Amino acid sequence: MRKLLTLGVSALALTIGASTANAEGKLSIYHWFEYIPQELLNKFAAENDIEVTMDTFDSNESMLAALKAGKLGSYDVSVPGDYMVKIMAGAGLLDTFEPAELSNFGNISAQWMDVDFDNGRHSSIPYQWGSTSFSVNRDVYSGDIQTTAILFDPPAELRGKINVLDSQGEVLAMASMHLGIPQCTSDRGQLRALNDLLQSAKPHWASFGSDIAKDVLVSGDAAAGMIWNGFSAKARAEGANVEYAFPKQGYVVWMDNVVLLKDAPNRDNALKFMNFLLDPVNAAVVTNYAQYTAGVDGVDGFLDEAVTSAPELNPPAGGAGQFIMACSEEVQTVYDKIWTDLKK
Amino acid sequence: MARKLDIRRFPGFLPITYLCLFLLYAPLIIVMVYSFNDSNSITNWGGLSLRWYAEVFTGVESAKFKAATINSMTIAVMAAITSTTIATLAATAMLKAGRFRGKAISFALINMPLMVPEIVTAVATLIFFSAIGFTSGYLTILLAHIVFCIPFAYLPIAARMQGIEDTYEQAALDLYATRFQAFRLILLPLMTPGIISGFLLSFIISLDDFIITNFVKGAGIETLPTAIFGSVKQGIKPNIMAISTLLLLVSVIFVTLSYLVGRMGQNKK
């Protein structure tokens, strides 16, 4: 027992020492767990002689809450999703940079330059992107799946066997696309229709779940389920006969971005890191590891076959993908009410 | 006479105990089986393989998981020891020290960590730590864990202490023992089952905590739960099952050793 205590105390001493010495040559990252390979961090650390520390979060919203509750100022960069970039910018949590500060800035794919959440890329660079829609077990249902009716007005075979993501943003965005109304509409009639649609669809749903989105499809607990494209590819690789849909009414496109945080203790190193990630070689390493898609030009030659050939990762040309929008406060209040009513 | 031998037994209690153990261990069998899965899946069987064990020890992320496991274990042990100590003193005060000021609200205070929803404790603690300039890291996690472990240690100890008569200690005091000696030599041994229970409960509650840890952690420190819950981008893979199985193995070895030590102690007598 005494040994254990000594061990613990020395571990304590170590960590206190580590957290107080905030000298140059450091970089503090706030990231998702298992979303960047450790080798890449090691490579960056070795190339630039920088000591990299990474903390992790489990959702965009918990990252936002933690930053607002006092963690701002202890990290240099973070990796929020698209709509969260806008929210963070609006809350004054982001710093800006000039394109000239990043020598690889020109590598950013043209289509991801002038995005709605950061027009011209002043605070963020693309990390990985993908889509969210749904997958259907082809053993259970063989009809047309390229429609959002699979979720909101499902065919008899799928009723009561659907899992939807436990995520307000994604569910309400898909529902809006199904109705053909704009996201974050402030029109009362449209909002009522949205509410009615969800109420009428809920009886057909078996469960709400995000962590389990892949496993319910693989295990057969659900015959259809909202899912991220990368997870659907994994489900297929695990032996489930599922097909990922790019419905004609639309689907959600998401993009994770590396942002420069306000009050970054090591701003220069943060920019070095962002520049490092814009190098196609490094971006490809992330893509091969995470199995999503890079937002950088010139990665193709470095990608694994598994990534380039996966149908889930390659949406049809002219697909109707939309980013989730960050609604105004008034609309968000109604959205919250709709969501609470749905789950009360 | 036969009837007197029976007083410890109630019909049905033994089957219920077995049912209880079955319920507790059945899911673990799944965990162990799937740690040997050859596929990436935790739901589909893809053949027998040791690849996830290889990954735990030599894989890309092995260092991260190893560190997370060590952090979880050391934090749980230290938090359990500290909170059990604090709770033992508190229980002695509440049940053995007669009246004193503030006793009435002390019970509510001790149990407060149990009553406040975890996410509220998490956000509030983070705001508080930031406000007083306390850098997030190992120490903040440990402190937060000590706080929420206290009621889990206190309640079993207090339940045990309830009704332990003062007579033995009074006798000891009459024989010129100090109060500290009375505490150490008489009360403490009598309380042991309560203390063990309290320690074990705080240990497992600390080992399992995600929500609070997720907010107060920092400086690159992960615990096993934050690593597991954080795996949303990759999904949970059988490597977690392998780590869990290894932890079970460690705990079984630990228990076997303590059993053997206990038996040796018995034999000496």
Next chain:
Amino acid sequence: MAGLIKQSTSNTSTYAGLGPLLMLPSWLVVGFFLVLPVSMMLVYSFLTKEFRGGVIWEFSLAAYDQFFFDRGLFGDAPPVIEWTYITIFWRSIWQAALATVFCLLIGFPTAWFIATRTGPNKSIWLFLITIPYWVNLLIRTISMKFLIRDTGPLNEFLMWTGMISDPIHMINTNFAVQLGLFYSYLPFMVLPIYASVERYNFTFSEAAADLYASRWVTLTKVILPFVKPGIIAGCILVFVPSLGAFLAPDLLGGAKNFMIGSLIEEQFKGNAGNWPFGAAVSMILLSMVLVVLTYYARQQSKVEAR
């Protein structure tokens, strides 16, 4: 409750006068690191929400208003009583109560069995109860889900034995939620009861038996009153955390309905980002639990005073 606060029989106190000293560590630790932050949350519940998390330092009753009054989808209808959150509270309380009863029914016999073992075996049994909890709750819950799903081992086994011909649907039902809660908190019932049964003096049972009391009478009239502190401690440790639990209800029950835990979680970690409301719901929950516990403690002291 009072059983866990003060001694009922003895009138001498060995450590008289040392109370405050012995309590000091708890006061300091809990007071500084929990009561202080949480009282800040109490303040937050009376402030104006900042959009998407945080507060604006302006007094507001909006959070409590939202809890008790429904003003329609757009917030401009005349207020009527809001049943949504009351329903969520009721659902959580009911689930937690049920889980407590199940834990007690299985936990008491188990604790009794362990406490009546002899020698070092006793602590081995205690470890056996807690070892499964070395595995993370999420993993255990996922495995439980695996076991009980339609094509899972349990159904396959039952069908193999011929007891059933079609799988019993358990996933996403209340039964699954109960099983999950039960599985999450069982040791919290067993260990405190064990700690109190272990002290039980079997001469009481012998005396009862000599007086021709049946087993049942001995159990209810002699043993249960003696181990009551342990049972109460166990019930608190299962009931209160079950109230706020959401992992088992979400994963096994399908998360189709909010529980108190997930409702509060949503306010801090969801799109809602309504901290004052999250704080207000927590304060309502906290005061309810406090009122019940205090009321019970009072009742107990009255009984004991007689």
